[in-house]
Amino acid sequence: MTFPIQTNVLTSRYGWNEATGRYIDLRTGQFVRFADVRDALESVIDASAIRINVLTKSLVDGQISLAEWQSGMLEQVKLAHTASAASARGGWAQMSQSDWGAAGRLIRTQYDFLRNFSDQIASGEQLLNGTALVRADMYGDAARGTFEEMRRRYERTMNGMEFERRVLGEADHCPDCLDYAAEGWQPIGTLPAIGDSICLTNCHCTFEYQTGTPDIEESEAE
Amino acid sequence: MPDPAKNRVPLGRPLQLTDEQLDQLAQVTPEDIEKAKAFWRNNAPPKFASLLDAQTIEEEEEQ
Numbered sequence: 051m052t053f054p055i056q057t058n059v060l061t062s063r064y065g066w067n068e069a070t071g072r073y074i075d076l077r078t079g080q081f082v083r084f085a086d087v088r089d090a091l092e093s094v095i096d097a098s099a100i101r102i103n104v105l106t107k108s109l110v111d112g113q114i115s116l117a118e119w120q121s122g123m124l125e126q127v128k129l130a131h132t133a134s135a136a137s138a139r140g141g142w143a144q145m146s147q148s149d150w151g152a153a154g155r156l157i158r159t160q161y162d163f164l165r166n167f168s169d170q171i172a173s174g175e176q177l178l179n180g181t182a183l184v185r186a187d188m189y190g191d192a193a194r195g196t197f198e199e200m201r202r203r204y205e206r207t208m209n210g211m212e213f214e215r216r217v218l219g220e221a222d223h224c225p226d227c228l229d230y231a232a233e234g235w236q237p238i239g240t241l242p243a244i245g246d247s248i249c250l251t252n253c254h255c256t257f258e259y260q261t262g263t264p265d266i267e268e269s270e271a272e
Numbered sequence: 273m274p275d276p277a278k279n280r281v282p283l284g285r286p287l288q289l290t291d292e293q294l295d296q297l298a299q300v301t302p303e304d305i306e307k308a309k310a311f312w313r314n315n316a317p318p319k320f321a322s323l324l325d326a327q328t329i330e331e332e333e334e335q
Contacts, residue, residue: 061325061327062323062325062326062327063322064322064325064326065328065329066326066328066329067328067329068328073323074329076329086320087323089317090316090317090323093315093316093317094311094312094315094316097311097314098311098315111280112277112280112281112283113280114281115281115282115283115284116283116284116285117284117285117286120286120287121287124297128298128300128304129304129307129308129311130311132300132304132307132308133309133311133324136305136308136324137323137324140326140328141323141324141325141326142305142309142325143325143326143327143328144328150300153300154298154299154300155298157298157300158294158295158298161297162294165286165294168286168287169286171283171286172285172286178283
């Protein structure tokens with residue numbers, strides 16, 4: 051398989067190959083590694099985390115009202131998750147209406163959590179201290195789960211993948227993630243989503259996909 | 273010395289958002305996409321700043 055090498059620097063350096071679900075570096079004709087795509091997303095998530103932290107610290111320090119904080123958080127959550135969704139799907143041009151609908155549903159879930167968070171701050175159930183900062187951080191990290199969910203959706207509906215397995219990330223692993231990874235190849239869409247383990251949005255696991263009959267021996271050996 | 277407690281903004285009430293309003297707010301609009309494009313460009317590593325501007329390309333037939 052070869053891809054055209056692009057020399058026109060006025061357009062993006064990257065292309066998207068729908069058949070493989072991979073970005074291509076048009077200067078080299080090589081696939082972009084998944085790890086590089088995820089690393090790029092991590093930088094964007096980190097930037098979002100900084101904004102969320104500044105916003106929440108302003109609330110804790112009494113510089114902004116709860117409504118101002120909530121409004122800022124709604125915007126920041128949408129920003130991070132929108133970028134995350136597009137990065138999983140091959141870029142802005144590849145996002146269909148259906149993809150945007152799926153991204154919106156993932157954002158909606160975060161908005162539910164955020165409404166509950168805001169109500170708990172108002173009631174005093176959530177103290178305005180370091181725990182609020184830690185809890186707020188989770189909203190940026192959740193964009194990692196959005197990336198994996200959008201990719202899972204693509205692999206299932208457009209790329210014909212039938213099986214998935216959880217791959218442990220470079221982080222400390224919670225018991226849930228260890229269990230899910232130990233299950234090996236499973237029908238696609240059946241393993242819990244990234245973020246549904248007890249490590250919540252701190253999860254750095256990813257999914258791998260396969261079509262046809264998975265190599266169970268390989269799965270069991272790992 | 274100024275008393276920081278005196279300068280605190282009142283916490284106030286949270287936004288009262290219904291399920292229907294959250295449904296509406298969660299929809300991704302063209303304006304949201306433009307903001308997210310800028311956010312990615314400004315915060316991704318320079319090498320990958322244009323990653324999401326990728327267009328679908330077809331692979332070439334092997335000769």
